[in-house]
Amino acid sequence: MRRYSAFAIAREAARYHSGWERAWASPEPKKKYDVIIVGAGGHGLATAYYLGKNFGITNVAVLEKGWLGGGNTGRNTTIIRSNYLQDTSAAIYEKARSLYETMSQDLNYNVMFSPRGVIMLAQTEHEVRGYQRTAHANALQGVKTEFIGPQRVKELVPIINISGPRYPVLGGLWQERGGTARHDAVAWGYARACSDMGMDIIQKCEVTGVRREGGKVVGVDTTKGAIDCDKLGLVVAGHSGVLADMAGFRLPIESLALQALVSEPIKPCMDVVVMANTVHGYMSQSDKGEMVIGGGTDGFNNYTQRGSFHHVEETVRALVETFPMISRLKMLRQWGGIVDMTGDRSPILSKTPVEGVFVNCGWGTGGFKSIPGSGWAMAELMAKGHSPLAEEFGLNRFAEGRFIDESVAAGVAH
Amino acid sequence: MLILHCPYCGVDAEETELHAGGEAHLKRFGPGSSDADFESYLFGRENPKGVHFERWRHVNGCGKWFHAARCTATLEVFGTYSAQVLEPPQDIRDAITAKRPGWSWRDIQ
Numbered sequence: 001m002r003r004y005s006a007f008a009i010a011r012e013a014a015r016y017h018s019g020w021e022r023a024w025a026s027p028e029p030k031k032k033y034d035v036i037i038v039g040a041g042g043h044g045l046a047t048a049y050y051l052g053k054n055f056g057i058t059n060v061a062v063l064e065k066g067w068l069g070g071g072n073t074g075r076n077t078t079i080i081r082s083n084y085l086q087d088t089s090a091a092i093y094e095k096a097r098s099l100y101e102t103m104s105q106d107l108n109y110n111v112m113f114s115p116r117g118v119i120m121l122a123q124t125e126h127e128v129r130g131y132q133r134t135a136h137a138n139a140l141q142g143v144k145t146e147f148i149g150p151q152r153v154k155e156l157v158p159i160i161n162i163s164g165p166r167y168p169v170l171g172g173l174w175q176e177r178g179g180t181a182r183h184d185a186v187a188w189g190y191a192r193a194c195s196d197m198g199m200d201i202i203q204k205c206e207v208t209g210v211r212r213e214g215g216k217v218v219g220v221d222t223t224k225g226a227i228d229c230d231k232l233g234l235v236v237a238g239h240s241g242v243l244a245d246m247a248g249f250r251l252p253i254e255s256l257a258l259q260a261l262v263s264e265p266i267k268p269c270m271d272v273v274v275m276a277n278t279v280h281g282y283m284s285q286s287d288k289g290e291m292v293i294g295g296g297t298d299g300f301n302n303y304t305q306r307g308s309f310h311h312v313e314e315t316v317r318a319l320v321e322t323f324p325m326i327s328r329l330k331m332l333r334q335w336g337g338i339v340d341m342t343g344d345r346s347p348i349l350s351k352t353p354v355e356g357v358f359v360n361c362g363w364g365t366g367g368f369k370s371i372p373g374s375g376w377a378m379a380e381l382m383a384k385g386h387s388p389l390a391e392e393f394g395l396n397r398f399a400e401g402r403f404i405d406e407s408v409a410a411g412v413a414h
Numbered sequence: 415m416l417i418l419h420c421p422y423c424g425v426d427a428e429e430t431e432l433h434a435g436g437e438a439h440l441k442r443f444g445p446g447s448s449d450a451d452f453e454s455y456l457f458g459r460e461n462p463k464g465v466h467f468e469r470w471r472h473v474n475g476c477g478k479w480f481h482a483a484r485c486t487a488t489l490e491v492f493g494t495y496s497a498q499v500l501e502p503p504q505d506i507r508d509a510i511t512a513k514r515p516g517w518s519w520r521d522i523q
């Protein structure tokens with residue numbers, strides 16, 4: 001792999017950019033791999049990357065039914081933060097956030113991580129107490145967050161209306177090193193690094209069956225034929241239920257649509273991410289100047305990557321109250337992704353009833369921020385059979401009633 | 415926008431009048447059942463990409479719960495029916511078979 005650098009740009013500029021290589025190879029599948037990962041979203045690719053980087057396992061294929069990053073990884077609003085309540089969650093989300101800090105250097109690929117700061121607004125007394133509690137929990141976990149008052153919120157976000165009639169801003173949970181990154185670049189950067197380690201990333205290859213012998217996985221059926229493997233990782237977000245069905249078990253997951261939208265580009269007006277969980281909306285400004293907007297999930301099971309229009313209206317209504325100046329803004333695009341929701345709003349990283357099959361799913365509305373930490377833990381789980389970061393996120397927590405309740409921290413969908 | 419016919423008050427209600435209540439016809443397991451059955455009743459879900467039976471409430475209307483059969487891959491509605499049944503009635507099954515020959519859902523066909 002030729003490294004990207006300022007020198008490379010100068011070199012290519014001098015020869016009409018004729019020397020750039022393809023970022024990753026697109027091979028035909030081999031007959032057999034040590035490990036197959038289903039799903040080339042951020043979590044699948046990060047799993048493959050850390051299998052190679054941390055454990056030297058490189059005879060790996062990542063199979064993707066569509067195109068790389070075309071699932072939720074390329075559809076999300078890219079909020080990165082780690083201010084969760086439970087210790088278990090803080091550990092994996094903070095691991096991920098800290099890996100984002102150095103991801104561009106690590107991958108030699110600019111993922112545009114922008115730790116511009118994230119505020120979660122407190123707009124009811126209940127929320128004030130909730131976020132103060134989270135700030136205390138974060139202090140004990142070593143995650144740097146702070147509960148700030150309304151004046152500080154106004155200083156950080158001059159365009160916000162802190163004295164709205166129904167839900168005035170009473171304060172906020174502020175994580176200074178939270179922020180955003182470029183979603184496609186995360187998928188592309190990992191793919192390039194995986195391909196460089198000799199792994200096969202195979203797009204337009206849908207897994208249609210999981211082949212088992214004596215309770216153990218032996219391979220998969222795909223639209224490009226049967227492929228054998230020793231271990232199989234299912235990392236398919238909204239399609240986890242479908243893949244689990246192929247492998248013969250059920251998951252505590254429901255698939256729902258989550259939508260987002262962006263406005264026309266405008267001059268810089270907000271340099272932090274603001275989330276308003278009570279009124280259900282959040283917003284940030286992209287480097288291009290578009291306001292990036294999201295809200296809550298739609299209510300019913302859905303695999304169509306389309307949501308209902310009234311949810312968009314509810315989200316925008318809430319944000320116009322909070323940021324009156326956006327009321328004349330035109331919206332350019334709106335889209336949906338299929339998110340994998342668990343009852344306790346925490347992910348599943350686990351072995352399964354089928355030997356050799358592992359699942360990584362349930363990140364629901366908030367798994368972009370966790371991609372590197374999740375890949376790190378999943379690789380360890382698949383390579384060694386256990387991982388401290390993944391331990392508590394096993395499927396057995398449902399049987400044992402050991403939930404990792406993040407329904408408050410997950411508040412609004414993000 | 416999703417529109418469901420409320421079998422109780424007869425209104426063709428649109429989504430903002432309705433509240434989704436999740437998977438229908440769950441088989442309940444309580445005290446005395448095995449841990450696996452209890453867990454599966456509480457948390458395990460079919461979550462199919464295709465024919466789905468579900469509970470809905472006409473919340474901003476007559477307030478009644480009812481059942482709907484719907485396709486999660488196309489958002490097509492096959493029909494709605496009473497909440498007072500443990501399995502989808504024959505006419506609903508026939509309506510689904512006409513559109514999705516060979517479908518099955520749990521042990522229901």
Ligand SMILES: Cc1cc2nc3c(=O)[nH]c(=O)nc-3n(C[C@H](O)[C@H](O)[C@H](O)COP(=O)(O)OP(=O)(O)OC[C@H]3O[C@@H](n4cnc5c(N)ncnc54)[C@H](O)[C@@H]3O)c2cc1C
Nearest residue numbers: 039041043065071072073076077079207337367368369414
């Ligand atoms: C609108 C929206 C906004 C969001 N905003 C945020 C946010 O601000 N911050 C945040 O942290 N998170 C956010 N999320 C959540 C985040 O996007 C997801 O949790 C994360 O991207 C999941 O990554 P993944 O790799 O698990 O799944 P995906 O990126 O969905 O990848 C799964 C892949 O599996 C493939 N696949 C499925 N079935 C098969 C098959 N049979 N064979 C082969 N391949 C298959 C799919 O095509 C897909 O590419 C948002 C999500 C949405 C939809």
Ligand SMILES: [Zn+2]
Nearest residue numbers: 420423472476
């Ligand atoms: Zn009614």
